[in-house]
Amino acid sequence: MRTDTCALGPYRPDLVETYWRWEQDPGLMIGYGRQAPESLEARTEGMAAQLRGGNIRFTVYDTTAETPTPVGVTTLLPDDSVRTAEYVVMLAPEARGRGFGTRATRLTLDYAFHITNLRMVWLKVLAPNTAGVRAYEKAGFKPAGRLREAGYWLGTTCDEILMDALATDFTGPSALKQQNPPTH
Numbered sequence: 001m002r003t004d005t006c007a008l009g010p011y012r013p014d015l016v017e018t019y020w021r022w023e024q025d026p027g028l029m030i031g032y033g034r035q036a037p038e039s040l041e042a043r044t045e046g047m048a049a050q051l052r053g054g055n056i057r058f059t060v061y062d063t064t065a066e067t068p069t070p071v072g073v074t075t076l077l078p079d080d081s082v083r084t085a086e087y088v089v090m091l092a093p094e095a096r097g098r099g100f101g102t103r104a105t106r107l108t109l110d111y112a113f114h115i116t117n118l119r120m121v122w123l124k125v126l127a128p129n130t131a132g133v134r135a136y137e138k139a140g141f142k143p144a145g146r147l148r149e150a151g152y153w154l155g156t157t158c159d160e161i162l163m164d165a166l167a168t169d170f171t172g173p174s175a176l177k178q179q180n181p182p183t184h
Helices: 013-023 026-032 040-052 100-114 130-139 175-179
Strands: 006-010 056-062 069-079 084-091 120-126 142-153 156-166
Touching (some): 013 040, 056 084, 056 100, 069 100, 084 100, 100 120, 100 130
Parallel strands (some): 084 120
Antiparallel strands (some): 006 056, 069 084, 120 156
C-alpha cells in the first residue's frame, strides 16, 4: 500500500536492530511514557513473539528517494470479538515532522477498514504530545475522552487522550480502492 511519498510493507525480522534503535530514542520513550531502555537481545526475543502473534504490523517506508527507506512501524492490536483495534505508531527520529505519521496512519486506517473490516480503531496519546495529536486528527482520529494523570511526560504526570476513528467516518481517497478498482 502506498501514496506518492509513503508506503506500508511487511514487518521484517531483518530490521530488528533498526526498530530497536528507534525505540531507544529519548523522544520516542517520552511519547510512549516508557522510562527504561531495552537491550537488543530482549528486543530480538520480543520480535520473535510479535511475528507469531495475531497483531497486524507494518514497516513504514519513505518512498521519496529512488530506494524506499524504512522510517517507522504501525501496529493494529485487534479485538476480533468486537471488530476494533488499538493503534500504535513509531517513527524514526529523522522521519518526524515530515508528515509520515499522518500518511502512515491514514494508510493503516485504510487497511483496517477496507481489508480487516474493523469498525473502529482507537489510540491513547499523552496530552503534551501536541504534534502527535495533530497528526492523528489529520489522519481521521477524533478525541473520545481523557484518562486523567494516566501517563508521564518528562517525569511529570499527565493525562492520556483517547482518540478513535470509525469506519463510517473514514472518507476521502482510499489508496486501497485506487490501487484495486472493482472489475466488471
